[in-house]
Amino acid sequence: MTATAEQFTARHRETLGRAVEAIRERAFWTPYPEIPKAYGEEAGPAGKAAYEGYLNRPFPLAQPGTDELVGGEKSPYGVALGVTYPHPDLDVLLPAMRQAMPKWRDAGPEARAAVLIEALARLNARTHEIAHAVHHTSGQAFGMAFQAGGPHAQDRGLEAVAYAYAAQTAQVAAAEWEKPQGPKPSLHMTKKFTAVPRGIGLVIGCNTFPTWNSYPGLFASLATGNAVVVKPHPNAILPLAISVAVLRDTLAEAGFDPDLVALAVEKPGEGLAKTLATRPEIRVIDYTGSTEFGVWLERNAPQAVVYTEKAGINTVIVDSVEDYKGMLGNLAFSFSLYSGQMCTTPQNIFLPREGITAGGEHKSFDDFATDLATAVDKLLGDDTRANALLGAVCNPGVTDRLKQAESVGKTILASRTVKNPEYPDAEVRTPLIAAIDSTDTDVYTGEWFGPISFLIAADTTDQAIDTFRKTVQDHGAITAAVYSTDDDVIAKTEDAALDAGVNLSVNLTGGVYVNQSTAFSDFHATGANPAANAALSDLAYVASRFRVVQSRRHI
Numbered sequence: 001m002t003a004t005a006e007q008f009t010a011r012h013r014e015t016l017g018r019a020v021e022a023i024r025e026r027a028f029w030t031p032y033p034e035i036p037k038a039y040g041e042e043a044g045p046a047g048k049a050a051y052e053g054y055l056n057r058p059f060p061l062a063q064p065g066t067d068e069l070v071g072g073e074k075s076p077y078g079v080a081l082g083v084t085y086p087h088p089d090l091d092v093l094l095p096a097m098r099q100a101m102p103k104w105r106d107a108g109p110e111a112r113a114a115v116l117i118e119a120l121a122r123l124n125a126r127t128h129e130i131a132h133a134v135h136h137t138s139g140q141a142f143g144m145a146f147q148a149g150g151p152h153a154q155d156r157g158l159e160a161v162a163y164a165y166a167a168q169t170a171q172v173a174a175a176e177w178e179k180p181q182g183p184k185p186s187l188h189m190t191k192k193f194t195a196v197p198r199g200i201g202l203v204i205g206c207n208t209f210p211t212w213n214s215y216p217g218l219f220a221s222l223a224t225g226n227a228v229v230v231k232p233h234p235n236a237i238l239p240l241a242i243s244v245a246v247l248r249d250t251l252a253e254a255g256f257d258p259d260l261v262a263l264a265v266e267k268p269g270e271g272l273a274k275t276l277a278t279r280p281e282i283r284v285i286d287y288t289g290s291t292e293f294g295v296w297l298e299r300n301a302p303q304a305v306v307y308t309e310k311a312g313i314n315t316v317i318v319d320s321v322e323d324y325k326g327m328l329g330n331l332a333f334s335f336s337l338y339s340g341q342m343c344t345t346p347q348n349i350f351l352p353r354e355g356i357t358a359g360g361e362h363k364s365f366d367d368f369a370t371d372l373a374t375a376v377d378k379l380l381g382d383d384t385r386a387n388a389l390l391g392a393v394c395n396p397g398v399t400d401r402l403k404q405a406e407s408v409g410k411t412i413l414a415s416r417t418v419k420n421p422e423y424p425d426a427e428v429r430t431p432l433i434a435a436i437d438s439t440d441t442d443v444y445t446g447e448w449f450g451p452i453s454f455l456i457a458a459d460t461t462d463q464a465i466d467t468f469r470k471t472v473q474d475h476g477a478i479t480a481a482v483y484s485t486d487d488d489v490i491a492k493t494e495d496a497a498l499d500a501g502v503n504l505s506v507n508l509t510g511g512v513y514v515n516q517s518t519a520f521s522d523f524h525a526t527g528a529n530p531a532a533n534a535a536l537s538d539l540a541y542v543a544s545r546f547r548v549v550q551s552r553r554h555i
Contacts (some may be wrong), residue, residue: 008117023159032120056082064090069084105225117161119251129242133242138391139393140208144391145185171548177191193550199227230244233540312449327418344517346479347452351368352464353365353457373412390451411433411434429450430451433453461484474530
């Protein structure tokens, strides 16, 4: 271990210990503030200036095998970023990354964790800068980009480091072994147990949450001794380029080869993710995105352990509720946040066709539909507030699905365009809600990614629960929710959620929403249904990224 690595270990030992406690306790804890003011008055202007300093020039990243500069990001808010990035010659880059691994492996779990926590601290200090990069590549509103792209992503990275450390230290690093032999002298051996990495990891970034979805795999693979090549989504490169640069600088300062982390940006239409995924050097793959490509990775990269988060169909069952207004407001917010462009946004809302009981009063299906539409309209009635919640549509596929949804079922709430005075070219859309029947399986068993939700009339609550179970088992989901004042209904829904392998929220009416999850306490996805084959994060998420190799000798 180098002197600087030892300093990082001493500096961050307490944070590492607290993070390991947090993943066991599951209580609220974070070292990274989510309020912008916590970073000081100068952090905001400095972060914006740093972001603007990247525009219309090559990104400052020197790594082996760069054969040309590529780029082409255009903000969903209508601004071309003009940043160019290194394009890799893989036959040069990947061997350099492999050569960097032995010293990193030999440093051990604690030193690796400390260096990575130092990198996370540096990323945290640059949260305003990263927030602008996430804002202008994903289309998230700035407030969301700040939290989800900054401290919440950093929480997930630290959580992965904690799980990796816990898994690697589950057994001692060395032991003395003695076996009695009766009248003969005992056998004595000394044994060493070393966590060894699988190889080079590949992180394939997504457009919507470039840091939040990438940091878990990135930090889990690094913490277990692997090198990692980061392949960003072509529309969301800058946030991950900044992250890679910070990691490379931190590794170099700690005395390790910065080529443990590299950026791989593709040319238009190149399909670099497929090329990388099938390279023999790639032994771990982390991916968030479409079901089609996720399944392709699972089937075509047999040399690697593949972790995928794919599409899912998130369901809400409404049976009865005490706080009707609170429920409507909670659902309206969940539909609206980031224009529904979240893998956790509710899509299917089942309720009995005869209606529900709300605060002791009967509400018909049509009453509920009208009241929910009114709640969304009220939430988004002011354009300034609407822009702050909705952000911008990240790609044309979302608007295409909105147009298609206009002819599905009975439109309860039409989507409208919201003008953004700062960015007139931004496509900002409010949610569309349509009413359909439980017999319309072709509609609600497909994923309608974006601000599109369906109110689905079921014969009974029991039928809704059964349909929910089968839909998730067959098609997957990241989240589910139920509203009921009946303990038996809640128990039945919990059983269905266990059968289907999906995380469930019960009677959310306050400041917690079904499409939000908190690191160190909530598991994101489960790995137990088709929407994802892993959870962020648990021990299973890190355990296959390394193996324990032993050395023994007589003493």
